[in-house]
């Protein structure tokens with residue numbers, strides 16, 4: 001399946017390129033800050049899917065290029081603004097788009113586990129997230145995703161989200177439920193970037209041939 005990666009030379013782009021063949025994806029092009037996706041798609045015939053793991057600054061151009069070329073998109077970019085999310089929703093009326101701030105299976109399972117806090121009283125909820133020193137956005141996209149899941153599943157958000165940056169930590173999230181007498185901890189640790197890269201490649205296989213729409217990783221896991 002002919003695939004273009006936006007952010008190909010980045011940490012995640014390189015990881016996706018390494019695992020792509022396991023999913024039958026052939027990387028036929030890559031885009032960075034010096035090259036536009038529209039040009040790349042125009043010069044590369046037959047591209048079937050675009051995977052974007054670049055930065056929010058590219059989101060607008062990526063959406064426009066995918067719509068113009070009629071190519072499905074998998075995006076794992078975090079730190080995207082509300083207006084980018086609105087543009088994404090609009091673009092998904094024309095092409096299928098799967099967006100997830102975290103492409104790992106473990107975080108999807110963690111999100112479901114938060115359901116167990118529904119209706120539980122007397123516990124304060126808070127979150128911590130740890131990432132490598134190069135991570136730009138804070139709180140992380142995953143922390144915001146988990147906070148939305150908390151809200152959806154329990155009607156409550158984390159009172160605080162604490163972000164720590166340092167070293168080479170790929171990604172760790174902890175949600176604490178704290179009462180006067182006990183503390184519950186829900187946690188997820190990504191041990192490598194391949195877990196996200198494999199999730200993105202799986203999503204790329206899945207999205208090709210779907211009708212236009214804005215999909216999440218949960219859709220993939222439920223409808224696979």
Ligand SMILES: NC(=O)c1ccc[n+]([C@@H]2O[C@H](COP(=O)([O-])OP(=O)(O)OC[C@H]3O[C@@H](n4cnc5c(N)ncnc54)[C@H](OP(=O)(O)O)[C@@H]3O)[C@@H](O)[C@H]2O)c1
Nearest residue numbers: 007009010011012032033054058076077078101102103196
């Ligand atoms: N969803 C998930 O599961 C997940 C997991 C991990 C990371 N992420 C997210 O993935 C993204 C990339 O992370 P990373 O660690 O790989 O970052 P990175 O190493 O800094 O790589 C960023 C890439 O984006 C490219 N880029 C920057 N500006 C661009 C522009 N205007 N147009 C096109 N490409 C542009 C860079 O191009 P150059 O090579 O030309 O500099 C580079 O290749 C971040 O948003 C991160 O939060 C998501």
